[in-house]
Amino acid sequence: MTRSYAMQLDRPGAALRAVERPIPSPGRGEVVLEVSACGVCRTDLHIVDGEVAANFPIVPGHEIVGRIVAIGAGVDGVSVGQRLGVPWLGGTCERCFYCRLGQENLCDLPVFTGASRDGGYATHVVADARFCLEIPAAFGDVEAAPLLCAGLIGYRALAMAGDCRSIALYGFGAAAHIIAQIARWQGRDVYALTKPGDVASQNFARSLGCAWAGGSDQAPPESVDAAILFAAAGELVPEALRIVRKGGRVVCAGIHMSDIPSFPYADLWGERSIRSVANLTRADGKAFFELAARVPLRTTTQVYPLAQANEALDALRTSRIEGAAVLVPEHR
Numbered sequence: 591m592t593r594s595y596a597m598q599l600d601r602p603g604a605a606l607r608a609v610e611r612p613i614p615s616p617g618r619g620e621v622v623l624e625v626s627a628c629g630v631c632r633t634d635l636h637i638v639d640g641e642v643a644a645n646f647p648i649v650p651g652h653e654i655v656g657r658i659v660a661i662g663a664g665v666d667g668v669s670v671g672q673r674l675g676v677p678w679l680g681g682t683c684e685r686c687f688y689c690r691l692g693q694e695n696l697c698d699l700p701v702f703t704g705a706s707r708d709g710g711y712a713t714h715v716v717a718d719a720r721f722c723l724e725i726p727a728a729f730g731d732v733e734a735a736p737l738l739c740a741g742l743i744g745y746r747a748l749a750m751a752g753d754c755r756s757i758a759l760y761g762f763g764a765a766a767h768i769i770a771q772i773a774r775w776q777g778r779d780v781y782a783l784t785k786p787g788d789v790a791s792q793n794f795a796r797s798l799g800c801a802w803a804g805g806s807d808q809a810p811p812e813s814v815d816a817a818i819l820f821a822a823a824g825e826l827v828p829e830a831l832r833i834v835r836k837g838g839r840v841v842c843a844g845i846h847m848s849d850i851p852s853f854p855y856a857d858l859w860g861e862r863s864i865r866s867v868a869n870l871t872r873a874d875g876k877a878f879f880e881l882a883a884r885v886p887l888r889t890t891t892q893v894y895p896l897a898q899a900n901e902a903l904d905a906l907r908t909s910r911i912e913g914a915a916v917l918v919p920e921h922r
């Protein structure tokens with residue numbers, strides 16, 4: 591095979607279209623992977639909708655599992671055929687204030703996979719070898735894909751929630767279905783808040799050990815120590831503040847959210863806090879995958895052929911995915 595093909599987004603609002611091109615060659619420090627699976631993340635929808643910046647035309651996809659087919663100059667310690675994961679953080683400047691501080695997730699000049707450089711909705715992808723992650727052998731390609739963003743950034747959000755005994759998760763999609771398993775394994779009580787009336791997601795949450803599941807218009811049976819918002823709806827932020835106890839934290843895990851409506855200061859009073867979580871560090875990736883194998887995490891996936899990327903995005907948009915959607919290329 592000498593040709594690669596990808597599902598490309600030409601501009602915000604367009605449908606992705608199939609494009610064919612030669613298999614890329616790796617530059618210095620890069621590897622080329624043959625993609626075996628790529629998760630579909632809500633961020634991809636935000637890119638399609640023009641809510642998150644991207645370099646158009648762009649091939650989306652930042653939950654990539656693949657095997658090395660070519661290695662560029664200056665890359666050590668990897669071999670052809672080796673499996674690697676490519677996450678959202680595809681590169682950093684290594685010079686800015688945040689990089690020097692060890693907070694590479696906040697880099698001023700970051701490279702984001704599937705946004706500033708082509709991602710994994712493709713048969714092949716080029717990646718900076720230093721930002722690729724090793725995936726424990728216990729995970730198959732498809733089940734590992736959602737771990738690379740939903741799992742990883744969800745894990746960072748869980749860490750931001752602090753040392754909580756009870757936690758509420760708003761939006762029970764790809765990230766929450768992974769984070770609920772970690773939180774349960776850590777001995778925390780987990781409450782799931784879904785779209786009102788979404789009984790299927792509520793049953794799914796209970797099947798993963800959530801102590802209670804209901805609509806976001808309801809409140810869990812007791813106030814919680816922390817809440818994580820995986821849903822992109824800003825109106826849920828004041829709702830979440832009202833269900834956390836004094837000193838509790840509300841963590842916004844998404845890259846984009848609709849505006850947060852104003853709310854009484856009394857709801858923030860009592861040392862409650864709101865914070866966002868941005869991106870990931872390579873250290874997060876290493877720590878998360880060690881934990882993922884120990885739990886061990888089980889991802890629920892819905893597989894689509896790569897050519898049906900538009901259908902997968904549409905299913906995610908209309909909440910028809912249980913767990914995570916994963917694209918699998920048909921290698922010819």
Ligand SMILES: [Zn+2]
Nearest residue numbers: 683686689697
């Ligand atoms: Zn930087």
Ligand SMILES: [Zn+2]
Nearest residue numbers: 631633739740
């Ligand atoms: Zn993502």
